[in-house]
Amino acid sequence: MSAGTYTPRPGAAPLPRMIAAQTALETRMLLRNGEQLLLTVIIPALLLVLFSAVDIVDTGSGASVDFLAPGILALAVMSTAFTGQAIATGFERRYGVLKRLGASPLPRWALMTAKTLSVLVTEVLQIVLLTAIAFALGWSPQGNPLSVLLLLVLGTAAFSGLGLLMAGTLKAEATLAAANLVFLLLLVGGGVIVPLEKFPDAVRSVLGLLPVSALSEGLRDVLQHGASMPWAQAGILAVWAVLGLGAAAKFFRWE
DSSP states (O other), X not given: OOTTSSXXXXXXXXXXXHHHHHHHHHHHHHHHOHXXXXXXXXXXXXHHHHHHHSOOSOOOSSOHXXXXXXXXXXXXXXXXXXXXXXXXXXXXHHTTHHHHHHTSSSOHHHXXXXXXXXXXXXXXXXXXXXXXXXHXXXXXXXXXXXXHHHHHHHHHHHHHHXXXXXXXXSOHHHHHHHHHHHHHHHHHHSSSSSOGGGSOHHHHHHHTTSHHHHHHHHHHHHHTTOOSOOHHHHHHHHHHHHHHHHHHHHHOOOO
């Protein structure tokens, strides 16, 4: 048998190619899921249009969209990196998809990397869409784009860790209920639409430590008020990211 009988030689593809292929698959599955699109795209867009066009909540001086747009961007990150990822991963774990993928040539850490990259791709699409809608509503952002990028990356890491921790420790049905409940609670009490100043002082100090509050307020400081870098909010997000990703790596169960 000649050496060229088997060409190309059988075996696993290079690791970067496997991660890229899995990322593309995860992204396609996410975009084809109607429920996930409702959560990650339609709800944030509707909230942005509704609360910008109708004077429902007192957002202070200036145009409502200038206050709302940063909060809606934070909500979009949370809906994709936390809620959507937790639910999807939880049911993949229940149906044995993660167990089978874990036995493939793709390492488990590479699978989680692909999921994270898929989240980032989806967030880019969300941000482009929401930014276009906000501009159409008269949004006039300020600040340093690099500061915005850093806050979004830290927020994504924080929410991804918490979402994977939930998906890897709870049953799928419990993850579905808990993730949606947390989404609703943080939508109301996370400074996304209702300013934190509207809450009592004792409650406000606690709410300000939540990742969605830190991301909303940080983005608002930059995009609405022109701050260079809100280090306090960035620090809160960094702590949540370390705790969430560390706990997910330690306690995640593949079966």
